[in-house]
Amino acid sequence: MKISINTKNYKKVKADLEIILINEIEDTKDEEVLEALDFKAVDEACILLPESKKIYVGFEDDTYDSIAIAIATAVKKLQSTKYKTAKIDLSSGALSENVKALIEGALLGSYTFDRYKSEKKEKKKQELIFVVEDEASINEVLNDSKVIAKAVNKARDMVNSTPQDFYPIVMADLAKELAVDAGIDCKVYGENFLEKNHMNAMLSVGRASVHESQLIHMSYKPKNAKKKIVLVGKGLTYDSGGLSLKPADFMVTMKLDKAGGCAVMATLWAVAKLGLPYEVHGIVGAVENMVGGDAYKPDDVLVAKNGKTIEVRNTDAEGRLVLADCLCYAQDEIEDIDYIFDYATLTGACVVGVGEYTTGIMGNDDILKRNAVLSALKSGEYATTLDFNRYLRKTIKSEVADICNIASTRYGGAITAGIFLDNFICEENKDKWIHFDIAGPAYAQKSWGYNPYGGSGAGVRMTIEFLKGLGK
Known part of the structure; x- marks a missing residue:
């Protein structure tokens, strides 16, 4: 979907269709027709009037989410037609204040993934024309939002790729490609490095795979x-679950378990393209958790990079083991860190607790957590805090090692996973660290809003919003 800007008088701008966003049908030029068709000006309501060449789409409020959903809905309607161009009037009114939501909603809503279809639909060359009074006033927003949406869609592509052709070395090669494109550095280390640097937790998770971590x-x-x-x-x-094998129906969609790493890679690309004035490092543990004669086992005791010992009670609680060593590596290799954020589809418990659309945010600093939630909401993502407490902290204690990789209780699993990771954050970084559990929103088995079936790119927009907010 091409987006262009036009500063001519709206009536003089030529287009096949008009897109009109409304939150009430009164006083619209087609009020009688809309009433006769029982059209309601609510989110995701959309109707095409071929005779007048207009697409009407409803929105319920002036929030980013409602506006982005509306334009995405309209774009999908446009894609279902043979019309090539559509225009929308942003010269005045509430919509002129929501350009970011309109651009990102249009680009995210027009995303499709058909790599594995034997018969692919022909890509339509369609254009969305934003008619504005002053082009200069929205150029920066347009350029930034194009980069952000492209980054989200890159993350979606990665998440949607199947495990047969997206395994650790492929992920590493793609990171190198993104780095070259963005003009940034990328280093990749294999299992010899992990062994020499005592990253035994991460090393153990990938031990049974034919693909090197x-x-x-x-x-x-x-x-x-x-x-x-x-x-x-x-x-x-x-993630097969390892020897603690997942049930068959839970194993389907486990290609999504790389979503945290994909978000980090896409975000690094976007940060460089946007030229943000911050030094940003992206650390990804690319691993495949499989079953085999050399698989790590329940009852094993693993020694992480920082020397902490971990009793394995469940090999399906593997992501936290990978993150533990990656967090240690980051803090050992990078000095004077201001913020350290980790992203993971870590627990089904987070999905149970806060739903399919919301990220669970954890950490030790209340203000930092709240700022992260605010950044998420401003960017169009949903997030909420999940607080640590001393009682759940006790549930990951081990009788034979320093800590267990799962808790002794089935309740509060998202929080106990976050507490586990807290054991691998140095004291000087405790209040600089946030854990984002994106298990819910990272992958959907039904479309929602401007997100299609599959990967959503969760984490990218809220992180960029947080970083851009540092300068304000």
């Missing part, structure tokens, strides 16, 4: 960087 380190270092941020992502290219 990869540690990916992407670095964006602009001159005179104002802050230093580290993003760490869980990159389980496939």
